[in-house]
Amino acid sequence: DIPRLDESCDFYIHHIAGKKARFLAGGLYLNSNPKSLQFLTEYAQQLRQYVERDYLYWGLDQDLLDPIVPRYRHQQLPMSFIDWNMQPNSHVWTAKGTRKDLEIFKAEQLKYTA
Numbered sequence: 001d002i003p004r005l006d007e008s009c010d011f012y013i014h015h016i017a018g019k020k021a022r023f024l025a026g027g028l029y030l031n032s033n034p035k036s037l038q039f040l041t042e043y044a045q046q047l048r049q050y051v052e053r054d055y056l057y058w059g060l061d062q063d064l065l066d067p068i069v070p071r072y073r074h075q076q077l078p079m080s081f082i083d084w085n086m087q088p089n090s091h092v093w094t095a096k097g098t099r100k101d102l103e104i105f106k107a108e109q110l111k112y113t114a
Contacts, residue, residue, distance in 0.1 A: 002091045005078075010035040012077040013069060023069050025061035026094050027082035039072045 083090035
């Protein structure tokens with residue numbers, strides 16, 4: 001079960017602060033309001049423009065978030081909704097690269113493909 005988050009913002013997204021500050025495209029929690037849909041539409045349109053121009057590169061999805069996200073009411077997505085450490089109490093696990101080969105991740109995947 002995925003718990004509902006507070007609806008006082010348009011959406012939740014994970015932001016990394018510091019020298020390499022950025023929003024992570026790996027997880028979004030959208031609230032059901034018109035501004036949330038507007039954000040999603042704007043983001044999709046930006047992605048589509050890059051695809052149509054055949055200008056694709058690794059990290060494009062994250063780069064496009066930087067100018068768009070600040071125009072909306074957003075909050076930090078809790079780690080339990082984008083957990084790359086596979087904590088048992090998290091609601092959503094994400095895995096990239098070699099983390100996809102971890103036994104705990106593969107075992108969890110089998111629950112959904114069996």
